[in-house]
Structures are given as structure tokens and as C-alpha cells.
Amino acid sequence: MRADRLLSLLLLLQSRGRMTAPELAAELEVSVRTVYRDVEALGASGVPVCADRGPAGGYRLMDGYRTRLTGLTDAEAGSLFLAGAPGPARDLGLDAVLATARLKLEAALPAARADRARLVQDRFHLDAPAWFRDADPVPLLAAAARAVWERRVVRAEYRRWSGEVRRRELHPLGIVLKGGIWYLVAAADGSPRTYRVSRFLGVEETGEAFERPPGFDLAAHWEASSRRLAAALHQDTARLRISPRARRLLPMQFGAPGAKALEGAGPPDGEGWVEVALPVESRAVAVGDLLRLGAEAEVLGPPELRAAVAEAVGELAELYGGGGPAAVPDGAKNTVI
Numbered sequence: 187m188r189a190d191r192l193l194s195l196l197l198l199l200q201s202r203g204r205m206t207a208p209e210l211a212a213e214l215e216v217s218v219r220t221v222y223r224d225v226e227a228l229g230a231s232g233v234p235v236c237a238d239r240g241p242a243g244g245y246r247l248m249d250g251y252r253t254r255l256t257g258l259t260d261a262e263a264g265s266l267f268l269a270g271a272p273g274p275a276r277d278l279g280l281d282a283v284l285a286t287a288r289l290k291l292e293a294a295l296p297a298a299r300a301d302r303a304r305l306v307q308d309r310f311h312l313d314a315p316a317w318f319r320d321a322d323p324v325p326l327l328a329a330a331a332r333a334v335w336e337r338r339v340v341r342a343e344y345r346r347w348s349g350e351v352r353r354r355e356l357h358p359l360g361i362v363l364k365g366g367i368w369y370l371v372a373a374a375d376g377s378p379r380t381y382r383v384s385r386f387l388g389v390e391e392t393g394e395a396f397e398r399p400p401g402f403d404l405a406a407h408w409e410a411s412s413r414r415l416a417a418a419l420h421q422d423t424a425r426l427r428i429s430p431r432a433r434r435l436l437p438m439q440f441g442a443p444g445a446k447a448l449e450g451a452g453p454p455d456g457e458g459w460v461e462v463a464l465p466v467e468s469r470a471v472a473v474g475d476l477l478r479l480g481a482e483a484e485v486l487g488p489p490e491l492r493a494a495v496a497e498a499v500g501e502l503a504e505l506y507g508g509g510g511p512a513a514v515p516d517g518a519k520n521t522v523i
Contacts, residue, residue, distance in 0.1 A: 196228060233247070322367055322382070337358075338394070356381075359378060359404065425486040473495050473498050
């Protein structure tokens, strides 16, 4: 670990010029005292590190000195595809490797281009998870990713959405991050399937290697699989009459299908309400989704869906209005919320 840190310190000085001990400590995530010791170690090994005193001082390399240790390892080269996604890189256990790769790139670039690269890093950031939703715990993500990199067969224990636990042998083909959720694409019984990584209960390498299917394209497979899933989920189309406020809510609550439904909306009536056709999932799921719009939407059809929503609304009315106001604890009557 110290050898990696010394290399990182050397590359920082080469790519960024003069840096203070606190700046180096922050970059390397160590104490200032550790930086002092590491600088001494570099000097003892023959690296010409100069210490400038004063308010504008700091450590720098002797003018004209450059190291040739900027070649990327296989792991560092591969990690560069996650250069804009520090969170996913950390989840995959590649954050340290990625940091070293970036430093090597900075050190290899001319000064002007290195400054430009840092400017882009300072002004653009990717945050993959969705708002207001905690990320899935994925303790087995690194094990699954390692099997993908090394083409290793694994014995996996997996809990399906129904709660049933399955055990099977998988050939891991790729990792996908979608909306903050990690998925493993793996061949089982000869055909690629998709598994949510957070549902793995165990991933054990068998020691056996496998050959990837010729011509397998992870991105193309995921796109085709997503289209099939969307077609399977959207089993019906709801005809809705929605208010002006619901027109703003539809894209936020239903995503692309909601936005597309608005594009085909009919003309507004005298109160600004419009009719739209919205693809929905099974009736039970659709009822819950449509109730999120509250009184801002009326289901016009199909008749079975309208009846199901009306029944759910009736049950809610009975729950909240049939038995009178809920009892309020004495200590909570004067509480300001």
C-alpha cells in the first residue's frame, strides 16, 4: 500500500506542480505527518523533491524532472470507463485503481491539457441513484464483478421477487447499473438472463472458466431485454382525464410513458383538463400508480380499471371517514408539525 501511495504522491507533484502538505494529505487521504514521511522516503530513493518555504511554499519536483512511470495496468485501463462515476467505481472496489489511473493520465498529458481535464472534472459530475431512494445493499457486487472480469463460472444462491430461493450455476457476462440498481447479466442453461445483485445470497466461484458467447454485446442485449420487459409490464392502456396539475405530474410519476401520453393528449376542456392514453401494468399495480394522482385524474376506461380504482377509493373513504377522526394521544394535541 505504501508503494502505491508513494507513486501517487510522485504523480501528483508531476502533474499539478507545487502542492502543500495539507493538499497532498487530502488527495491521498492520509495525515499530514504521513505526507512528511513519504516525501522523505521519495528523497531517500533519489527523487528530487524540493521544499519551498513561505506562504506560497510547498513541495515540488526539481525543474525538468519527469518520471516515466505513467503506463496503465490492465485494471487501471479498464477502470477509466468509470472515470465519471466515482460512486459505481467504489461499489465495484475500483476507486483506488481509478484514482491511480487518473493520476497517471494527468502526469502523461501536457500541462495545458491536464488543466483542461481537471476543469471538466470540477464542473461535471454523475450521480447515478434516483432521488429519495436508498441504494440497494450489494455486498456481493465485487464478487460478481470479479467473476465477470475473469470469466469464472459461479454457483449462485438467489432470492426471486416472489421470495423463492434458487440455486444455479451461472456464466457472468456483464454488470449493468440502471437507475442506481446493479444487475448481473449471466448465462444460465445457455441463455442470458438478468439478476438483481442485491438479491444474491451467495456467489461462489467454482474455479472453472467459461467462454463468452461469440458476438455477445452487453449493451445491445440490455436494450433488447429492456424493451421486452416494458412490453411485458405494460399490459393495458388507461384512458384518463387529467387536470393541469396532473399534466405536470405525469412525466415525473410515470417517466417516459407519461411524457409520451401527454404528447398525444386531446384538446383541453373549459377547465383545462385533457384526455390521455397511458400504458399501465397489471390492474393491481395500475390502481396503486393511478391513486398517486389523487383527485387530479379520473379513470375513464377500461371499465374494469375504473371499477377497481373506484373500489379502492371507496375503501379509503371508509377507512378515513367511516369511523370518525382517529384518536389523538393527549401529549400530541398541542404538537406543532
